[in-house]
Amino acid sequence: MMKLFLTKIFVVLTFFFAQVNIAQNKISPNDLSLIVGEWHGSLTYVDYTTNKPYTMPADVTVGLGNNKYHAQLLFRYPNEPNANSKDKIKISKDGLQVNKAKVISRKTLTDNEIEITTEYYGKDNNQKALIRAIYIMGPKRFIIRKEVKFDTGEEWLMRNEYNFTR
Numbered sequence: 001m002m003k004l005f006l007t008k009i010f011v012v013l014t015f016f017f018a019q020v021n022i023a024q025n026k027i028s029p030n031d032l033s034l035i036v037g038e039w040h041g042s043l044t045y046v047d048y049t050t051n052k053p054y055t056m057p058a059d060v061t062v063g064l065g066n067n068k069y070h071a072q073l074l075f076r077y078p079n080e081p082n083a084n085s086k087d088k089i090k091i092s093k094d095g096l097q098v099n100k101a102k103v104i105s106r107k108t109l110t111d112n113e114i115e116i117t118t119e120y121y122g123k124d125n126n127q128k129a130l131i132r133a134i135y136i137m138g139p140k141r142f143i144i145r146k147e148v149k150f151d152t153g154e155e156w157l158m159r160n161e162y163n164f165t166r
Helices: 002-025 029-033
Strands: 037-046 053-064 070-076 085-090 101-108 114-124 127-137 141-150 157-165
Touching (some): 002 101
Antiparallel strands (some): 114 127, 127 141
């Protein structure tokens, strides 16, 4: 009888903590509102041929997209205007994915910032890899970092990072 009672308690607590963890990792359209506006900064990326980092000036304008779950990013590169581009940050309606990648953590940082980390399995430099995107969003700082861990390796490598302030 006691064993059955303890088993039930264990199941209930496991379910509760799983739900708390999911709730903590959920993101909402309010998170996107932190980054709307003009940002100035840089893009650092690792050159595939030299394996060395290269940094160049970059700016981004962030606006809301077709709905509250979608932000449109317009990147400008002052020294390379031909490289200007568009991107998006789209969160799923259940708040568990960003750009179709699973949210593995959402942390509250200091200075009213949040850090959202997503992961998905894909390819980088024609190699199978686990790919991680880290978004740091706040009123004064906005970072998008891409890291990869190749199937053949043990460590995470920084592939590129946008670092913006306003």
